[in-house]
Every structure is written in C-alpha cells, then in structure tokens.
Amino acid sequence: MNQHLPAQIFMYTAAAFAVFGALGAAFSKNPIRGAMGLLVLILSIAVMFLSLHAEFLAFIQLIVYAGAIVVLFLFVIMLLGPSATSPADKRGLLVRAFGGSLFGLSAIGLIALCVNSLLKTPLEVVPATEDFGHVNAFGAELFARAVVPFELSSALLMVAVVGAIAVARGRHTDDDAQGNAVARQSSATSVAATKES
Amino acid sequence: MGTDIPLFHYVVLSGILFAIGGIGFMVRRNVLFSLLSIEILLNAVNLSLVAFNRLRPQNHTGHILTFFVIAAEAAEVAVGLAIVISLYRLKRTVRVDEADLLRN
Numbered sequence: 001m002n003q004h005l006p007a008q009i010f011m012y013t014a015a016a017f018a019v020f021g022a023l024g025a026a027f028s029k030n031p032i033r034g035a036m037g038l039l040v041l042i043l044s045i046a047v048m049f050l051s052l053h054a055e056f057l058a059f060i061q062l063i064v065y066a067g068a069i070v071v072l073f074l075f076v077i078m079l080l081g082p083s084a085t086s087p088a089d090k091r092g093l094l095v096r097a098f099g100g101s102l103f104g105l106s107a108i109g110l111i112a113l114c115v116n117s118l119l120k121t122p123l124e125v126v127p128a129t130e131d132f133g134h135v136n137a138f139g140a141e142l143f144a145r146a147v148v149p150f151e152l153s154s155a156l157l158m159v160a161v162v163g164a165i166a167v168a169r170g171r172h173t174d175d176d177a178q179g180n181a182v183a184r185q186s187s188a189t190s191v192a193a194t195k196e197s
Numbered sequence: 198m199g200t201d202i203p204l205f206h207y208v209v210l211s212g213i214l215f216a217i218g219g220i221g222f223m224v225r226r227n228v229l230f231s232l233l234s235i236e237i238l239l240n241a242v243n244l245s246l247v248a249f250n251r252l253r254p255q256n257h258t259g260h261i262l263t264f265f266v267i268a269a270e271a272a273e274v275a276v277g278l279a280i281v282i283s284l285y286r287l288k289r290t291v292r293v294d295e296a297d298l299l300r301n
Contacts, residue, residue, distance in 0.1 A: 004202075007202075008202055011202055015206075015210050018210065018214060019210070019213060019214070019217070022213075022214050022217040022218065022237050023217060025221070025230075025233045025234070025236070025237055026217050026218060026220065026221025026222075026225070026230065026233065026234050026237060027221060027224075027225075031227070031229045031230065031233075034229065034230055034233045035233070037233075038233050038236055038237070041214070041237060041240060042240065045240050045243065045244055048207065048210075048244060048247075049244075049247055051202070052207065052247050052248055052250075052251050053251065053254070054247045054250075054260055054263075056260070057243075057247060057260055057263055057264065057267075060264065060267060061243075061267070064267050064271055065236075065240075065267070068271060069236070069270070069271060069274050072274060072275065072278055073229070073232075073233070073274070073278070076229070076278045076281060076282060077229065079282065080229075080281075080282075080285055080291060083285070083289070083290070083291065084227075084229060084291055085227075086226065086227045086290070086291055086292050092226075092294070096223060096224050096226070097224065099223040099224070100219075100220040100223040100224040101220075102223075103216065103219040103220050103223050104216055104219075104220050107212060107215060107216030107219060107220075108216070110212065111209055111212040111213070111216070114205070114208060114209070114212060115205065115209060118204075118205040118208065119205070122203070122205075123203075123204040123205060123252055124252070125204055125251055125252065126251075126252065126253070126254050127254075128251070128254035129254060132254045132257075133257070133260065137257065138257050138260055138261075138264075141256060141257045141261065142257070142261055142264070145261070146261050146265075149265060153265055153268045153269070156268065156269065156272050157268060157271065157272055159272075160271075160272030160273075160275050160276050161275060163276055163279070164275040164276050164278070164279035165279070167276065167279040167280055167282075167283050168278075168279035168282045168283060170283055170286055170287075
C-alpha cells in the first residue's frame with residue numbers, strides 16, 4: 001500500500017497502549033499497578049515523540065520519567081506498604097461522580113470541537129529539517145532563547161529537593177530522639193567492642 | 198522519515214489522555230492516584246505541545262516548553278511524594294479527605 005504502513009501500525013499500537021496505560025494508572029485498585037500503568041503510558045508517549053521528530057525529548061522522557069519519577073513512586077508506595085491501598089469508600093461518591101462526569105463530558109465536547117475544526121482546515125505538516133529535534137539544534141535554541149528559564153529551572157529543582165527532604169523528614173518526636181540516642185549508644189558500644197577485639 | 202499520520206490524531210489522543218487524567222483526579226481519593234493522574238495530565242499536554250511544534254519545524258518552542266514541563270514535573274513529584282509521606286506519618290492514611298488540618 002504505502003511505505004509508511006509499518007510506522008503507522010507502530011504508532012497506533014503505541015496510542016492504544018497509551019490509553020490502556022492511562023486507564024490503568026488512573027483507575028486500578030493497587031497503586032503498584034497504577035505506577036506500572038504510568039510506565040506503559042510514558043513508554044508509549046516516548047514512542048510518539050520519536051514519530052514526531054522529537055528524538056531528544058523521547059530520551060529525556062525515558063530517563064526522567066521512567067528512570068526517576070516512576071521509581072520514586074514505587075519507592076514511596078513500597079515505603080507506605082499495605083496502607084498505600086485505601087479501602088473503597090462510598091462517602092461523597094455522588095459529588096465525585098458528578099465532578100468526574102462533568103470533566104469527561106466537557107472533554108468529549110472539546111475533543112469533538114477540535115476534530116470538527118481540524119477536519120475543516122487540516123494541519124499541514126511541513127517537512128522538517130535534518131536536525132529538527134536533535135540535541136544539537138535543540139540545545140542551540142534552548143541556550144539562545146531560554147537561558148534564564150533554564151537556569152531558573154535548576155534553582156527550582158534545587159529548592160524542590162531541599163524542600164522534599166525538609167518536608168519528608170518531619171519533626172523529631174521524643175521517641176525518635178530516644179531511639180536515636182539508643183542507636184548511637186549501641187553503635188558506640190559496638191565500635192568500642194570492635195576496637196577491643 | 199515522515200510517517201504520514203494526520204497531526205490531529207495526536208491531538209485527539211492527547212485530549213483522550215487529558216480526559217482520563219482529569220476524571221481520575223476528580224474521582225479517586227487516594228492521594229497516590231491523584232499524583233498519578235496529574236502525571237497523566239502533564240503527559241497529555243506534552244504530547245500536544247510536541248505535536249503542534251511539528252507544524253513549525255523552524256523553531257523548537259514546543260520542545261523547549263515540554264522540556265521545562267518535564268523539569269517542573271520532576272520537582273512537583275518530589276515535593277508531592279514528600280508531602281504524602283509526611284501526611285502518612287501524621288494521620289496514618291493516604292486519603293485526600295483525611296487531610297483537613299486547615300479546616301475551620
């Protein structure tokens with residue numbers, strides 16, 4: 001038929017996987033399954049970035065999302081243990097269902113509107129230059145046009161890391177202080193024991 | 198390597214993903230699923246940004262915006278999960294409606 005058929009099949013399979021993964025991430029019972037659904041979604045979005053000539057962003061997507069964010073989610077889910085799965089609760093179900101269906105209906109309307117207008121005036125895809133989306137062209141443009149936001153984003157990440165540590169560490173209670181003292185004492189005695197031996 | 202796929206298919210897919218994420222954010226009350234839904238929302242936005250940048254391949258504006266969205270999202274997830282752990286330590290729960298310390 002045409003030479004693009006394999007790429008199209010690949011892309012539409014990835015699209016189906018993306019929807020499947022998003023449904024799993026949003027609506028599964030177990031948070032681990034949710035994180036795995038997010039992983040599937042991220043991988044298929046990376047495939048779509050590849051087919052949209054955004055090779056650098058596809059790799060960023062894999063490294064940052066699949067490598068860092070999903071792993072962070074899994075760490076936290078496993079830290080919380082079984083209590084990460086909250087039991088089903090019927091309270092406020094009506095309000096939530098109303099909000100969700102309102103969002104869904106407006107989204108369907110918006111998609112229909114979008115499709116309608118896009119079918120009237122189809123978007124012309126301009127053939128890209130050779131290095132469009134490659135790290136060379138992307139980096140040159142990033143540092144030519146967005147240096148200040150780039151540097152500010154490094155400050156943002158720094159603040160976020162420090163803030164995350166400060167928030168997650170929490171206040172030290174008396175129990176904690178005692179436990180630390182006991183731990184310190186026992187480690188001191190063990191160090192002394194090893195020195196003696 | 199043009200793939201001959203109409204661009205609006207990407208936009209429609211992005212809309213579907215955005216709807217799924219939004220409904221998940223509204224309906225779920227487990228805070229972990231709220232965060233996962235926010236991830237879905239931001240991924241949908243990234244997809245449409247990159248797709249629309251394909252219309253103007255002279256510059257990389259959509260790609261740069263997506264790059265910053267990814268950076269902001271990493272920060273958001275780090276702080277959000279830290280708050281989840283803090284909430285769990287305080288209340289022994291991960292339900293969003295148990296977090297009512299600022300009520301009244």
